[in-house]
Amino acid sequence: MGGDHAPAAIVDGAVAAARDLDVHVTLVGVPPAVEDALTSHDGWHGLPIDIVDAADVIGMTESPVAALRHKPGASIRLAAGLVARGDAAALFSAGHTGATVMAAYTAFGMIPGVGRPALATTIPTRGTPAVLLDAGANVECRPQHLLQFAVMGSVYARVALGIERPRVGLLSIGEEETKGNELTREAHALLKGSSLDFIGNIEGREIYSGAADVIVCDGFTGNVVLKTGEGLVEMIAALASDGLQGALTRLDHAEYGGAPLLGVAGLAIVGHGRSSAKAVRNAIAMAHRFATSDFIPRLEREIGLSSHPATEAKP
């Protein structure tokens, strides 16, 4: 039910995934919206798709905590419950990010050793892609959260992107450790004392350069940065000629589909509010890849091995 083009784009992407991939899709929504959207797909009854009826939807302006409490039949809550009970392997939503984060957190619980979940976004760079987190799960962060994001981002880069020893950069203003705000200066000290491959502060202009494999920041800054990048790409696309399209495709968020929510003890992928059918299909493919590669157990194990010295050595 969530997202600017829901439910049509969500259903279209789910149908594409059910056709192309070895995956079973459960659509959770308020009747008759989901079935109505499915009718445009001939023969969908033959696909591995089923529907779970929800009584409610959480709107974009609602407070996640209050809405989840007062709407036990909200679609995001039912979907998270399916995963928590093992009836589904992963959750995807393009709706209210805060509600998705809260629903996943409540239903799955946290991976031991992690205080806060973080949205990990894949960033195209001149070299291999990088991971930026947090992309919007935590608006206000403390320095130790940024350290935990760095640990989770490093594990994610290793498991999902195959980067053996990811270089971690702290997004700040000015490369010198004395530069930045109170949060980044304190996080800098924590990261410097950790066992991570910390390369220091990086500025906004290094995000796309490939200088760091893991880029750590608070969720406010991360979200603003990502959306700034999107807006700029849209503006350039509007100004530029056809020759550019190949370059811009690499920067299209739909290519990556969604951002995994790291730290919760289950698979949750958060889609962009503007998710197209293609983005939804790609997010489901990502969920499928993670579910079939023991992603959560590996994340738990690696965090167990690597996070304790880093996150607990310094209070």
Added chain:
Amino acid sequence: MGGDHAPAAIVDGAVAAARDLDVHVTLVGVPPAVEDALTSHDGWHGLPIDIVDAADVIGMTESPVAALRHKPGASIRLAAGLVARGDAAALFSAGHTGATVMAAYTAFGMIPGVGRPALATTIPTRGTPAVLLDAGANVECRPQHLLQFAVMGSVYARVALGIERPRVGLLSIGEEETKGNELTREAHALLKGSSLDFIGNIEGREIYSGAADVIVCDGFTGNVVLKTGEGLVEMIAALASDGLQGALTRLDHAEYGGAPLLGVAGLAIVGHGRSSAKAVRNAIAMAHRFATSDFIPRLEREIGLSSHPATEAKP
């Protein structure tokens, strides 16, 4: 003396300005660096350029407050002093931003009614350019500072860009007023109660869309956003074909030259650390335009008229 390509790029830009524009340039620097850089320009002795010798330079890693106190002969301090005494009309520096802000603040004082100066950057959009502030003068801000930035940015958009009633957007995550961090939620309430044409929160992707003429944020976020945009443009330029160059030229920070420091009672233009000779020349042209159009008196008058109800009505 300041900037990645100093003093050569600074001197080259100053020579270009002295040749092309009806402007007298005073170069402030440590001998013999400035004269050495001038020797590559045949006939510079015939141009309206003179040199003021400085004993010291403030380096990029120094604390601005301590450095300005302990280095009375620092080039940035001498340059600000020339403006304060009326021996020059405007200050330009591509060096340490914090030191330039502090030097201007100390030498010029503030415009009555303004608590903090802010760097105002011109942003290309699909329509007319917009102003983003603060671009890095204030790393930590309070809600009332954001309100003052909005007032100054509106005056600047009116005076410098000719926009009669500038639309003010607050950079945040999520368009709803309940979204964002503590700073933006409180600033939203102040802006809503002001007499400005406040259009509400805007997300990162709206920065380049032309939705707002004045975009307000804290200096940490503003600096990260601008540098992210620069890095993305560089990446796209590296990936794309020649057909794109026209579009990217519009996004080149050198086109605008520098960011005026609004709020101080004198003209100061802060250049990018990577300022090229072209950027320096354009920044001098901007300073010249402002100096010959009574910019500071107009800013003072307009802030006097517009800021008091807005900035003082709410504590």
